[in-house]
Amino acid sequence: MCRYADESIISISAFLFYIRLSNLVMTEYKNLSEKYLLFSKPLKKTLPGFALVLVGWLAFYYYTNHTSGNFLNKDIIFQVVMFVVMFAVGFTLSRRRQKQVFYSYKLTISDDSITRHQSNLPDVSIPLNEITRIDKMKRDVLIIRGQQKEDSIVISPYIQNYEEVRTLLEAYRPATPIVYKNTFQRYPTLFGVLIIASMMLMYASNNKTVIGLSSIVLLSCSGWTFYKTRTTKQIDTGIKRLAWVTLVFFFFAAFVAYKKLVS
Numbered sequence: 001m002c003r004y005a006d007e008s009i010i011s012i013s014a015f016l017f018y019i020r021l022s023n024l025v026m027t028e029y030k031n032l033s034e035k036y037l038l039f040s041k042p043l044k045k046t047l048p049g050f051a052l053v054l055v056g057w058l059a060f061y062y063y064t065n066h067t068s069g070n071f072l073n074k075d076i077i078f079q080v081v082m083f084v085v086m087f088a089v090g091f092t093l094s095r096r097r098q099k100q101v102f103y104s105y106k107l108t109i110s111d112d113s114i115t116r117h118q119s120n121l122p123d124v125s126i127p128l129n130e131i132t133r134i135d136k137m138k139r140d141v142l143i144i145r146g147q148q149k150e151d152s153i154v155i156s157p158y159i160q161n162y163e164e165v166r167t168l169l170e171a172y173r174p175a176t177p178i179v180y181k182n183t184f185q186r187y188p189t190l191f192g193v194l195i196i197a198s199m200m201l202m203y204a205s206n207n208k209t210v211i212g213l214s215s216i217v218l219l220s221c222s223g224w225t226f227y228k229t230r231t232t233k234q235i236d237t238g239i240k241r242l243a244w245v246t247l248v249f250f251f252f253a254a255f256v257a258y259k260k261l262v263s
Contacts, residue, residue: 029107029165035158039102045096050087053196054080061204079203086249093242107159109168114144117154119233123152134169135178142166142175195221202253208261215257222250 023248061076092103104119115125126146135143140162143151155165166175180186201214229235229243 016044023198027109029109029160031102031105031156031158032219033103036099036102039100039156039158042091043091043098046091056140057196057200057204060200061097064204064206081254086245090242090245100114105159107153107155107165107233114169124151126151126153133171134173134175136175140166142169143178144169191221194255199253202257202260206260211257211260215253219250219251219257222246222253226250 007129058076058080100119104117106117108115108117113125113127114131115123117123126144130147132145132147135145137143139159142155144155145154155162155169159165169175183190196219198214198221202208202218205214226243226246229246230240251261
């Protein structure tokens with residue numbers, strides 16, 4: 001009896017969802033302009049984070065090199081200036097791109113598909129009958145998954161009528177909390193900490209074993225970041241082009257490691 005009742009409820013929900021979409025024909029949703037400040041908060045948080053990392057790096061460098069009496073040499077000054085300039089350029093460009101991405105986002109739901117339009121990104125359209133699952137991330141972010149691995153649409157809570165969109169989609173395919181299998185996906189901050197720690201060790205240490213291991217970790221992480229940035233559909237073409245700048249850092253880090261290992 002319960003099983004038949006559950007099946008009836010599911011059938012009724014699907015039928016009502018179909019009727020609602022049929023009447024909808026095509027509806028567009030954009031991000032709410034008043035939500036931009038909330039959207040931009042994560043980027044602004046990188047400012048104190050960068051300052052803390054820079055101070056920590058200099059403190060670590062001083063601790064490991066102050067006895068030699070050669071703390072403020074031309075190499076450390078050049079490295080600090082380079083990192084500050086790279087961060088300043090990256091932050092400025094990222095902020096500009098962030099605003100463009102936010103205001104260009106448009107989600108279209110028709111009677112048979114859901115489509116995302118966004119500046120400098122190829123349109124992604126997923127037929128409603130090909131939605132495999134809906135992942136629910138932190139802060140109520142939804143990810144609509146299609147049959148192909150790269151077919152995914154991100155829906156943030158900053159969109160117009162977010163509750164309406166979520167109700168429509170969850171009537172078709174229930175949203176489930178996302179489960180990460182990768183440690184770095186579960187704890188994204190850990191990846192950044194690993195890069196920073198390896199960078200600090202490579203630049204500050206004089207032990208060749210430490211320099212060798214830390215440079216391998218740093219170069220591997222940099223290479224993987226470059227690859228993912230260039231191949232992921234969810235990253236716009238402006239950031240993809242900017243990713244080539246990371247190669248400058250990659251080769252500079254490789255040069256420093258080589259110079260310290262052979263000296």
